[in-house]
Amino acid sequence: MFKIVSREEMAQGTIILNEIEAPRIARKAKPGQFVILQVNEKGERIPLTMADVDPDKGTITIIYMVVGKSTALFGKMAVGEEYFAVIGPLGKATHIENRGKVVCVGGGTGIAVLHPITRALKDAGNHVTTILGSRNKDLLILEDKMANASDTLHICTDDGSKGHHGFVTDVLKDVLEKEDISLVVAIGPVPMMKFVSAITKEKGVETLVSLNPIMVDGTGMCGGCRVSVGGETKFACVDGPEFDGHKVDYDELSNRLRAYLNDEQKSVDESEKNA
Amino acid sequence: MAGKDKKVKVPRATMPEQAPEVRRRNFMEVPLGLTDEMAITEAARCLQCKKPACVEGCPVSVDIPGFIQKIADGDFSGAIERLWDKNALPAVCGRVCPQEIQCEGNCILGKKGSSVAIGYLERFAADKARELGSGTLPKVADKTGKKVAVIGSGPSGLTVAGDLVVKGHDVTIFEAFHQTGGVLVYGIPEFRLPKDIVASEVATLEKLGVKIELNSVVGTTVTIDELFEEGFDAAYVGVGAGLPRFMNLPGENLIGVFSANEYLTRANLMKAYLFPEYDTPIAKGKNVVVLGAGNVAMDAARTAMRLGADTVKIVYRRSREEMPARAEELHHAEQEGIEFVLLTNPIQFFGDDDGRLNGMECLKMELGEPDESGRRRPVPIEGSEYRIDCDLVVVSVGAKANPLLTNSTPDIDLNQWGNIVADPATGKTSKKAVWAGGDIATGMATVILAMGAGRDAANSIHDYLTIGW
Ligand SMILES: Cc1cc2nc3c(=O)[nH]c(=O)nc-3n(C[C@H](O)[C@H](O)[C@H](O)COP(=O)(O)OP(=O)(O)OC[C@H]3O[C@@H](n4cnc5c(N)ncnc54)[C@H](O)[C@@H]3O)c2cc1C
Ligand SMILES: Cc1cc2nc3c(=O)[nH]c(=O)nc-3n(C[C@H](O)[C@H](O)[C@H](O)COP(=O)(O)OP(=O)(O)OC[C@H]3O[C@@H](n4cnc5c(N)ncnc54)[C@H](O)[C@@H]3O)c2cc1C
Ligand code: SF4
Ligand code: FES
Numbered sequence: 001m002f003k004i005v006s007r008e009e010m011a012q013g014t015i016i017l018n019e020i021e022a023p024r025i026a027r028k029a030k031p032g033q034f035v036i037l038q039v040n041e042k043g044e045r046i047p048l049t050m051a052d053v054d055p056d057k058g059t060i061t062i063i064y065m066v067v068g069k070s071t072a073l074f075g076k077m078a079v080g081e082e083y084f085a086v087i088g089p090l091g092k093a094t095h096i097e098n099r100g101k102v103v104c105v106g107g108g109t110g111i112a113v114l115h116p117i118t119r120a121l122k123d124a125g126n127h128v129t130t131i132l133g134s135r136n137k138d139l140l141i142l143e144d145k146m147a148n149a150s151d152t153l154h155i156c157t158d159d160g161s162k163g164h165h166g167f168v169t170d171v172l173k174d175v176l177e178k179e180d181i182s183l184v185v186a187i188g189p190v191p192m193m194k195f196v197s198a199i200t201k202e203k204g205v206e207t208l209v210s211l212n213p214i215m216v217d218g219t220g221m222c223g224g225c226r227v228s229v230g231g232e233t234k235f236a237c238v239d240g241p242e243f244d245g246h247k248v249d250y251d252e253l254s255n256r257l258r259a260y261l262n263d264e265q266k267s268v269d270e271s272e273k274n275a
Numbered sequence: 276m277a278g279k280d281k282k283v284k285v286p287r288a289t290m291p292e293q294a295p296e297v298r299r300r301n302f303m304e305v306p307l308g309l310t311d312e313m314a315i316t317e318a319a320r321c322l323q324c325k326k327p328a329c330v331e332g333c334p335v336s337v338d339i340p341g342f343i344q345k346i347a348d349g350d351f352s353g354a355i356e357r358l359w360d361k362n363a364l365p366a367v368c369g370r371v372c373p374q375e376i377q378c379e380g381n382c383i384l385g386k387k388g389s390s391v392a393i394g395y396l397e398r399f400a401a402d403k404a405r406e407l408g409s410g411t412l413p414k415v416a417d418k419t420g421k422k423v424a425v426i427g428s429g430p431s432g433l434t435v436a437g438d439l440v441v442k443g444h445d446v447t448i449f450e451a452f453h454q455t456g457g458v459l460v461y462g463i464p465e466f467r468l469p470k471d472i473v474a475s476e477v478a479t480l481e482k483l484g485v486k487i488e489l490n491s492v493v494g495t496t497v498t499i500d501e502l503f504e505e506g507f508d509a510a511y512v513g514v515g516a517g518l519p520r521f522m523n524l525p526g527e528n529l530i531g532v533f534s535a536n537e538y539l540t541r542a543n544l545m546k547a548y549l550f551p552e553y554d555t556p557i558a559k560g561k562n563v564v565v566l567g568a569g570n571v572a573m574d575a576a577r578t579a580m581r582l583g584a585d586t587v588k589i590v591y592r593r594s595r596e597e598m599p600a601r602a603e604e605l606h607h608a609e610q611e612g613i614e615f616v617l618l619t620n621p622i623q624f625f626g627d628d629d630g631r632l633n634g635m636e637c638l639k640m641e642l643g644e645p646d647e648s649g650r651r652r653p654v655p656i657e658g659s660e661y662r663i664d665c666d667l668v669v670v671s672v673g674a675k676a677n678p679l680l681t682n683s684t685p686d687i688d689l690n691q692w693g694n695i696v697a698d699p700a701t702g703k704t705s706k707k708a709v710w711a712g713g714d715i716a717t718g719m720a721t722v723i724l725a726m727g728a729g730r731d732a733a734n735s736i737h738d739y740l741t742i743g744w
Contacts, residue, residue, distance in 0.1 A: 024496050028497075042552065043554050044545070045545070045555070086490060087451065087492055087496070088495070089495055090492070090495065216540055216541065217452070219492055219517070219677065219679055220518060220678075221517040221518065223534040223536065223537055255530060255629060256528070256530055258530075259558070260556045266551055267550075267551050267556070
C-alpha cells in the first residue's frame, strides 16, 4: 500500500513530487482536497494537497517543499518505497463553476495546490488569468502546466530573474484595473494571501484562499486546525481548507503556525545529529 | 452459613501502586496488579450471593460470582472464560469501568464494609490469561458467506467484530486512524491503560479472522453505500463522539489552548511524550489549567504533570460531589499533586503579542437551586473575577458527534444533537442493513456501554443475515 511509483525533484531539489499508489483515494479525490501522510510509525501526520490524481491508475500526486524533519524524510524516500499511512481525500472540494473571468494567484508550493483548481476552472469554461510568484526563476514550479491551464500567464520574481520584478500583487492590481474579474483564487504563503485579499476586498472581488494551519487528524476530531473566519471559529480540515479570503484572520493563522517552532528546530537538530 | 462473618472481616485488597511522587513523572501504569495470593484472598471474600446484586449493576451482566469463585479456586483460565462469555475486553474494563457506580456500588458487602474489589479481580484474571496464554479462544462457526463492515475500531466496533466473526461472518473493520482501538489508544493514556493490552485484544480478533483496513475514513475514503456496492451485506457504525467542544470564550484560539482530543491524541496516539524519538511535538506547560472534571480532564491533567508541569489545576464550575470522573481517577490525580479549583468558571484567556497564552480570567461560583439534572446549579458570584497565570489550557468539557460520516449518509436519521438514532435494544438505524452504537448513538458514555451496545447489535445483525431485517 501507498507505494511511491514515481518521484521528481523541482526547484533545485527543494521541492519534491511523489506519485503514490492509493486507489481508494484516487477514485474519490477532487480539486482542492488533501491527504495526510505518515512516513513511518513514529512519523508526524503531515497534510499535503493532492496536486493531481489518476483514478484509472489508482495514484495520487503530492508536491511538497522540504521545510522540516517530516518533509525531509518524505523527500528521502525512493521509488518503490511505501508511506506508512495516507488518509484522504480530506477537506471540502473547491466549488467549480463558470464565473466568466477569473484570476488564479499562486506562490511557492501553493502553485502545486493551485494547479488542479486552475485546470478545473478552465475546463468549466472560465477565462483564466494566472499570476505566479517566486523568489527567483529557479524556485518557480509547474510553469508549463500552469500555462496550459490558463489563458494568460504572468510570472513575478522577487529578484527580477524572470517576468515582472516584484510581487504578484503588483500584477494583480493591474489585471483588476483592466478587466472585469468575478473571482480570484489565491494560494501561497500566508502574507501573500493576506495582501491579495486586502486588494480584492477594496475592489469588491470575491476571493478564495486555501489555509494551511497545523493539523493532526484532518477529520474534525481535534480542533488543532482552527482558524477565525468572519469572527467565527472554523476547523480548516473539514470546513475548509478554502475560505472567503476577505474574512480570514491571517495574523492569528501566522501566529498559530509558529506554535511549535522550538520543537521543530529540535527535531531537525536531533535527526541531523543521528544521521 | 457459619463462614459469613469471618469472610466479612478480611479487609478488601489494596492495589499495589507506583508511589505518587515517582509516577507523576513517568508514563508507566500506576496500579501494578494483584499477586496470585492477593487475588485468591480477595476472591474468597465474595459471599457468592444467590441473587447477586453486583450482576444487576453490570451493564453486560457478567457472571461476577462465577468468575470470582474460579479465582478463589485457583482456576484462572476458568475465570477468564467466564468473563469472556459476556465481556470481550476484560483487561480493559477491569481498568476503566466506573465500578463504584456499577458492580461494586451494588455489592452487598459494601453496605456494611467495603465491596469485593471486582474490578481488580477482573483485571487480574485478564492479565493472567494474557501472561500465560491460557483460556481457549472461542470456536469460529462455519462460514456463512455474509460480509459485514464495522466502521470504527473503538470498544463497540471491536465487540461487534469479535461476536460476528465467531458466528461465521466475514468481518472487515474500517478505521480512520493508522491504529485500532478508538479512545482506548488515542484518548486514555498509557499510565492508565497500557497500549499493548489493546493491541493484544486486536491481535486476538485478527487470529479469529477479522480483517482490518486502517486509514479509511468512511464518509470520504469510501461511503457506506459504496461498501454495499462492494458486496458488504451489513454495516455497523461505531465511530464514537469525535468532535471536541470548545467554550467559545475570548482568546480560545491563542497558542496554548487545546482541546483534550488534540492534547491527548498527540500524547497517546502519536506518542508525543517520547518526542523527539517520535516526531509529533506537544506543548509542555509549566502552569497548566484543565477545564472540566470528567475522566478526560483527569487524563489531561495527569498527562501534563508527567510532561513536567510545575502546577496543574482542574478548574470546574460545580463542586466536588458533581465531578463525573471515576473515584479512582480523582484520588490518583490528587495524590499526584493536581489541584482542584472548584466552583470556578473561566471567562476569558489572555495572551502575549505573539498570540501565546499567559493567563486566564475566572469567576467564582456558588451553588444555587437544583437544575434539570437535579444538581444544584452553579451561579456566579458578582465581582469575584480573578486571574490565574497559565501557559497551557486543556479544554475538557465534553465531545459531540462528528458529522463526517453522517453527512455522507443522509438517510441515517440523527437526533437534535447529531447523534445517530439507533434502537436501544438492537442498534438498528433508519437505514436498512445499518446498525449503530456506542458514543455516536449515546453521546460520550463509557467503554462498557459501548461494548454492550455492540453485543446487542451483533446479535441483531446475525439475525438479519440469517433471517431478515
Ligand atoms: C491542508 C494543507 C495542505 C497543504 N498542502 C501542502 C502542499 O501541497 N505542499 C507543501 O509543500 N506543503 C503543504 N502544506 C504544508 C505542509 O503540511 C507543511 O509544510 C509540513 O507539515 C511541514 O512539516 P515538516 O515536519 O517538514 O516541517 P516542520 O519543521 O515540522 O514545520 C515547518 C512548518 O510547517 C508547519 N507545520 C508543521 N507541522 C504541521 C502539521 N502537522 N500540519 C500542518 N502544518 C504543519 C508549521 O507552520 C511549521 O512551522 C499543507 C498544509 C495544509 C494544512
Ligand atoms: C480521555 C478519555 C478517557 C475516558 N476514560 C474512560 C474511563 O475511564 N472509563 C470509561 O468507561 N470510559 C471512558 N471514556 C469514554 C469511553 O472511552 C468511550 O465511551 C468509548 O471509547 C466509546 O466507544 P466507541 O466504540 O463508541 O467509540 P470510540 O472509542 O470513540 O472509537 C471510535 C473509532 O471510530 C473511528 N472513526 C471515527 N470516525 C470514523 C470514520 N468516519 N470512519 C472510520 N473510522 C472512524 C475513530 O478513529 C475511533 O477509532 C473516556 C474517554 C476519553 C476520551
Ligand atoms: S454482590 Fe458482592 S458478595 Fe455478592 S456475589 Fe457480587 S461480588 Fe460477591
Ligand atoms: S486537524 Fe484535527 S480537527 Fe482539523
